[in-house]
Amino acid sequence: MGTTQLLFWFLSILAILGAILVVTSKNPVHSVLWLIVVFVAISGHYILLDAQFLAIVNLIVYAGAIMVLFLFVFMLMNLNADTEPQKNRWLKIAGVVTGGALLLVLVAALKKADLKAQMAEMGKGDIGLIHNLGLVLFKDYVVPFEISSVLFLSAMVGVVVIGKKAEEDKTTLGSQKYGG
Amino acid sequence: MWTGIMVPLRQELMVTLILFLLLFIKVGASEYRTGTILRLVNILLLANLVLGFFPCPDATLFNGMFHTGRLIVLEKNILNLGTLIVSLLAYDWLKEHRQALEFYMLLLATLTGFFFMISSGNLLMFYLGLELSTIPLTALSGFDLEKKQSSEAALKFIISSAFSSALLLFGISLLYGATGSLGFDAIPRRLDGSAFQLFAFILLLSGFAFKISVVPFHLWTADVYEGSPVAVTAYLSVISKGAVFFIFIQALYTVFRPLAGNWNRMLILLSVLTMLTGNLFALRQNNLKRLLAFSSITQSGFILAGITGSSRAGDASVIYFILIYIFSNLGAFGVVSLISAQTGRENIDDYKGLYAANPLLSWVMAISLFSLAGIPPTAGFFGKFFLLMAGAGRGNYVFIGIAALNMVIALYYYLRVIKAIFMDSQPQPIGKLKIPLLPNIAFGLCVAGILVTGVMGWVYDYIYSLSIGF
Amino acid sequence: MNQIPLSHILFVSTALFFIGMYGLFTRRNMITMLMAVELILNSVNINFIAFNKYLYPEKLEGVFFSLFIIAIAAAEAAVAIAIIINLYRNLHSIDVEAADEMKF
Numbered sequence: 001m002g003t004t005q006l007l008f009w010f011l012s013i014l015a016i017l018g019a020i021l022v023v024t025s026k027n028p029v030h031s032v033l034w035l036i037v038v039f040v041a042i043s044g045h046y047i048l049l050d051a052q053f054l055a056i057v058n059l060i061v062y063a064g065a066i067m068v069l070f071l072f073v074f075m076l077m078n079l080n081a082d083t084e085p086q087k088n089r090w091l092k093i094a095g096v097v098t099g100g101a102l103l104l105v106l107v108a109a110l111k112k113a114d115l116k117a118q119m120a121e122m123g124k125g126d127i128g129l130i131h132n133l134g135l136v137l138f139k140d141y142v143v144p145f146e147i148s149s150v151l152f153l154s155a156m157v158g159v160v161v162i163g164k165k166a167e168e169d170k171t172t173l174g175s176q177k178y179g180g
Numbered sequence: 181m182w183t184g185i186m187v188p189l190r191q192e193l194m195v196t197l198i199l200f201l202l203l204f205i206k207v208g209a210s211e212y213r214t215g216t217i218l219r220l221v222n223i224l225l226l227a228n229l230v231l232g233f234f235p236c237p238d239a240t241l242f243n244g245m246f247h248t249g250r251l252i253v254l255e256k257n258i259l260n261l262g263t264l265i266v267s268l269l270a271y272d273w274l275k276e277h278r279q280a281l282e283f284y285m286l287l288l289a290t291l292t293g294f295f296f297m298i299s300s301g302n303l304l305m306f307y308l309g310l311e312l313s314t315i316p317l318t319a320l321s322g323f324d325l326e327k328k329q330s331s332e333a334a335l336k337f338i339i340s341s342a343f344s345s346a347l348l349l350f351g352i353s354l355l356y357g358a359t360g361s362l363g364f365d366a367i368p369r370r371l372d373g374s375a376f377q378l379f380a381f382i383l384l385l386s387g388f389a390f391k392i393s394v395v396p397f398h399l400w401t402a403d404v405y406e407g408s409p410v411a412v413t414a415y416l417s418v419i420s421k422g423a424v425f426f427i428f429i430q431a432l433y434t435v436f437r438p439l440a441g442n443w444n445r446m447l448i449l450l451s452v453l454t455m456l457t458g459n460l461f462a463l464r465q466n467n468l469k470r471l472l473a474f475s476s477i478t479q480s481g482f483i484l485a486g487i488t489g490s491s492r493a494g495d496a497s498v499i500y501f502i503l504i505y506i507f508s509n510l511g512a513f514g515v516v517s518l519i520s521a522q523t524g525r526e527n528i529d530d531y532k533g534l535y536a537a538n539p540l541l542s543w544v545m546a547i548s549l550f551s552l553a554g555i556p557p558t559a560g561f562f563g564k565f566f567l568l569m570a571g572a573g574r575g576n577y578v579f580i581g582i583a584a585l586n587m588v589i590a591l592y593y594y595l596r597v598i599k600a601i602f603m604d605s606q607p608q609p610i611g612k613l614k615i616p617l618l619p620n621i622a623f624g625l626c627v628a629g630i631l632v633t634g635v636m637g638w639v640y641d642y643i644y645s646l647s648i649g650f
Numbered sequence: 651m652n653q654i655p656l657s658h659i660l661f662v663s664t665a666l667f668f669i670g671m672y673g674l675f676t677r678r679n680m681i682t683m684l685m686a687v688e689l690i691l692n693s694v695n696i697n698f699i700a701f702n703k704y705l706y707p708e709k710l711e712g713v714f715f716s717l718f719i720i721a722i723a724a725a726e727a728a729v730a731i732a733i734i735i736n737l738y739r740n741l742h743s744i745d746v747e748a749a750d751e752m753k754f
Contacts (some may be wrong), residue, residue, distance in 0.1 A: 008654050012662045019666050019689055023673030028682055035685050038666075041380045042692050049703045051713055054705055054720075055671070058695075063718050066688065066727045069679055077738055095675045099668045106379060106664055133717075136710050144308050144714075145298055148721050150196065151312045153203075154289030155725035158319025160283045162334070163732035305716055311722045315729055322733050339683055340729045343674060345726075346690040349719065350667060360706045362715065443680035611729040 006047060015041035032070050039063045053130045188239040188248045191256050192295045194228045199288040204369050214280050218271055222618065224451050225264045234255040240301065244363055248302040251646040255426045256299055262506040263291055268622035269514040273521045276407025283323060284326035286316035287415065294423035295400065298430075303352050303362040305563050306427065310348075310391075314341045319407035340390065345607040348387025354380035364435050371438040380528045381439055385446065388431075391424040394484065395454040399479050402461070405473035410520050413469060414513035417476045422502040429487055429498055433648050440490055447488045448579050454481030455586040462593050466527050468516050471593060472509070475552060478590055479505060481565055489570035491505060492649030497566035499643050504563040507629030512549030516621055522613050533609035534601045541613065542601050544623050551630045554587055554593040559634030565624065565641065599646045659700040666693035680734050684727060691723050 018038040022031045037064045046055035137145060186193065198221070205212060224348040238249040267287070290313040296311030318341060356362060358377045359370035371377055386397060393401040393645030405413045432443060438528025458478030465471040486497045519534075520526050520539065535542040564587065572580045615623075631638055666689055673686030695716040702712025 001653055006655060008658070008706060009357055012658070015662060016665050016669070019669040022689065022695050023677065023682070025668055027677050031682050031685055035688065038689065038691070042696060045662070045696060046699060048654075049659075051699050051703070051716075054695075054699065054716060055715060057717065057720055058692075061724050062688070062692075066724055069727065069731055070685070073681065073735065077735075090674055095672050099672055100439065103664060107661075118714050129452050133710065133713065137714070137717075140243055141304075141714055143245055144304055144718060147305075147308045147312060149294075150199075150289060150292060151308070151722065152725055153199075154312070154316040155202075155319075157282055157289075157731050158316055158729050159732040160323050161279055161286075162325065162331075162729075162736050163316055304711075304718060307715075308718060308722070311726070315726055318733065320731055322736060325736065328740045331733060331740055334733045335680065335737050338726070339687075340679070340727055340731070342684070342687045343690075344668075346687055346694070349691065349694040350697070353694045353701070355716070356698065356712060357701040360701075362711050503668075577744075585703055595746065 004048065007044065011041045011044040011048070014038075015045070029071065029074055032067055032074070036063045036067050039067070041131050183250055184239070185241060188236060188241060189246070190234075190236070191228065191232050191253075191260070192299075194231055195292050197289050197503065198224050198228065199292070202281050202288075202320040202452050206285075211279055214275060214277075214423065218274055218280060218618075221341065222264070222267055222271075223266055224524060226262070228588040229257065229264055230533070232260055236301055245302045245634060246296070248299050251499075251648070252299055254643070254646060255423075256295055257497070258295055258421055258503050258506065259291065259298075259419055262422065263287070265417070265506070265510045265514075265622045266415050267420065267490050268412060268618045268625075269414065269510065270515055272518055273409065273411055276521075277323075279323070283320070283609040286320050288536065289313075290320070290415075290420070291455070294419070296474045298426050300427070301364050303355070303364075307345075309348065309351065309606075310424075311636050313420065313423070314345070314391075317341075317412075319414065320412045321404055321416070322410060324409050327407075329407035330409065331407075333404045334345055337404045337408075338403040344387050344390030346399070347390070348381050351380050351383030351385075351387060354383065365433075367435050368438055371436070373439055373442065378439070378442060381436060381443070382446075384563050388424065388428050388451065392421055392480050392483075394450050394480055395457045395477070396450075398454070398457070399490050401477055402470050402473045404465060405467045405476075405650065410469065410513060410517035413473075414517065414550050415586055417513070418502075418509050419508045421476070421480065422506065424496060425483055429495055430434060430648070432487065433490065433495060442486055444490065444574070448576065451484035451488065452506055452579065452582055454478070454484065454584060456481075458592075459589045462590070465593075466529065467530070468526050468528055468597065471528070471597070472512060472516070475590065475593070476509065479509075479552070479584065481586070482583060483563060485571040486567035488576070488579075489573045490571060490649065491573050492537050492644060492647040493566070493570040493573060495647035495649050496640065496644040497563070497570040499596065499623070499647070500640050501563035501567050503639075503643075504559040504630070506631055507633065508548045508551035508558070509542050509625035511623065512552065513620060514626065515545045515548070518615065518619055519610060523610055525610065528597055528600050529606065530610065531597065532600045532606040536605075536609060537612045539609065540566060540615065540623075544627060546598050547597055547627055547630055551595045553591050555591075557631075559630050559632075562634040563641070613636045656696070656704045658701060659696065659704075663693040663696040665701070666690070666696070680737075681731075682731050684734075688723060691719055695719055 014042050017036045018041060021034040022038065025034065039058060041060045041161050043055040046052070046058060183607045203216065210604070219518060232253060236248065236250070236253050240247040267295045274283060277283065292314030293311070297306055297313065300306040302307055318334055318338040321337050322331045324330035355367065358374070358380060359367050361367055361370065390397040405417065408416065435441060455478050458474045462471055462474035462478065465474060483498055486494050486501065488494070488499070499545065546556065553563040554650065555565035562577060568583055571583065584623050670686045670689035670693065673684055673689065677683050677686065698712035698716045702710065706712070
């Protein structure tokens with residue numbers, strides 16, 4: 001077993017364990033921290049798959065920005081109290097059974113598709129480097145790039161409108177004092 | 181060289197330009213009057229609608245990522261028309277709203293998203309267009325900031341749409357693995373109906389089903405429709421649904437044509453389920469917005485019945501029906517919106533005796549509801565008729581029989597509202613309401629559309645001449 | 651010998667997908683539900699990159715798709731957080747069961 005395999009198994013187990021802990025831990029702050037572990041593990045996978053730039057972006061955007069945003073909201077609203085994670089036991093069992101059945105279907109379909117024999121050399125390629133990506137991004141993917149800029153603009157407008165506190169002269173105070 | 185890009189992209193560019201103009205007004209101007217801005221935006225939207233009618237060559241741009249043709253331009257024109265009517269109807273509500281400009285920015289962003297989605301020739305563009313329309317829409321449904329219900333609707337909307345996008349994306353990723361391409365022209369060549377591809381297709385189908393509120397995935401619809409501001413609900417129920425139907429039918433008829441045998445049966449099942457569930461829940465609603473929400477679920481079932489025809493008639497009847505549906509549903513929502521903005525009342529019982537003081541509103545409502553129910557002189561009848569004829573083209577007479585039966589059930593709850601308006605009375609009926617000019621124009625457009633579109637046969641013939649099928 | 655079969659990677663991504671689904675359906679905390687959605691999106695990203703690397707390495711379509719997914723997920727999370735904050739001002743809770751103004 002080479003280093004790559006060792007790394008792969010380690011990262012996979014870390015990712016799956018972390019993910020399970022994200023959805024089962026009672027304290028939401030613990031969930032966030034475990035999610036960061038999952039993201040780090042997945043970034044490791046990306047490096048193994050020669051997508052180095054994506055690995056860094058994944059870390060910066062997910063672990064760096066989104067997770068910090070989540071943590072910020074938890075802390076700002078003082079929500080780090082434990083919450084009961086499950087609604088009722090039957091729903092949980094039903095979820096596990098249907099999810100498991102779907103998983104089986106998918107694994108069976110994958111087995112039939114002759115994909116499992118595919119092998120590739122890991123860690124031997126430069127397609128994921130920023131130079132190659134940049135060339136393609138600004139030649140073939142210019143339109144999606146521009147569309148996503150409009151998307152960010154509209155998301156920003158939406159966030160500002162919704163997140164802003166109502167002006168005090170407009171409504172009486174009361175509910176606003178809890179806001180972030 | 182520039183005209184080669186500008187002409188096919190003119191509608192998208194125009195909408196984006198209006199968006200940026202509004203942004204500059206918001207950021208730059210210290211003082212502006214909301215009423216003036218609203219009139220300006222409506223004139224610009226009208227210009228945008230007119231711009232779409234200039235002839236446009238078929239074009240495929242940016243390595244096949246964007247393609248356009250006469251059918252797609254027609255679909256965009258239909259969406260433009262609907263947006264203009266929504267905007268006219270919203271005048272009364274927006275006049276008092278402090279953030280009318282932001283409303284339009286978000287609205288136009290969603291419209292751009294729909295345009296790119298309909299024109300997409302590539303799954304990446306499709307996904308981006310879909311998200312560009314969904315994310316601002318969720319913000320719009322939370323636009324009544326002080327209302328609990330509105331923010332609850334926004335929450336339900338964003339969680340369910342994030343979930344549906346995730347399903348859709350997982351389907352797309354598996355499809356990419358199975359076919360090795362994201363382009364709409366290359367995928368069908370590699371589809372052979374293996375279990376793996378079918379699984380990917382089912383995930384994609386469920387993602388779509390969420391957006392068009394087909395039954396197992398319809399749970400968010402009623403709550404979001406009820407909680408959102410009425411203008412947003414109207415937009416959601418016609419423009420958003422219509423746009424997703426346009427791309428859905430395009431995807432089924434071109435990209436997934438090799439799997440037609442599989443999806444045909446799935447769609448028949450979904451259609452029957454959707455019509456029945458929508459009707460059964462609509463029967464017991466008291467809030468008019470919820471009633472219209474369930475009725476719109478039922479209408480989705482009828483549209484699916486037309487799609488199962490898999491023929492040119494199927495495509496044409498769906499586009500024709502959506503055009504009529506825009507007129508009839510916006511007429512109904514317009515009345516609800518006006519009454520809700522001026523009196524805050526939305527229940528069916530509140531509408532008792534409406535005819536005494538507001539004959540005009542009552543007639544608009546009645547004509548719209550007749551058209552939604554599909555009663556002969558109105559255009560709604562012709563729309564449903566063509567849909568069911570297209571569905572019957574494959575010989576599924578039992579299925580079409582069930583659909584016709586559902587039309588009868590639907591008649592009951594539409595008539596209930598009409599009875600409340602014209603025949604019942606109550607101690608405190610809604611008084612005489614003032615109808616401003618712009619909503620009045622919108623009502624005129626809707627009623628004219630309902631009464632005239634059905635009679636003019638060339639509309640359907642024109643759509644039919646552009647349609648796709650196999 | 652640094653080779654790993656594709657099916658192993660797909661298994662990881664599929665497992666993440668279903669863990670995310672499970673979390674989405676059983677958690678009541680709105681922000682944790684959002685985190686479950688992020689898990690699902692990440693499983694999609696792994697799928698894209700693995701397919702790109704193993705099956706179709708000549709073009710970069712998979713890598714770009716995941717790049718755009720990451721970008722849009724960020725926008726979506728931001729809007730969702732704004733909506734949750736607004737709802738929290740109205741309800742003083744981020745438990746989904748508290749959001750029950752509208753019922754059948």
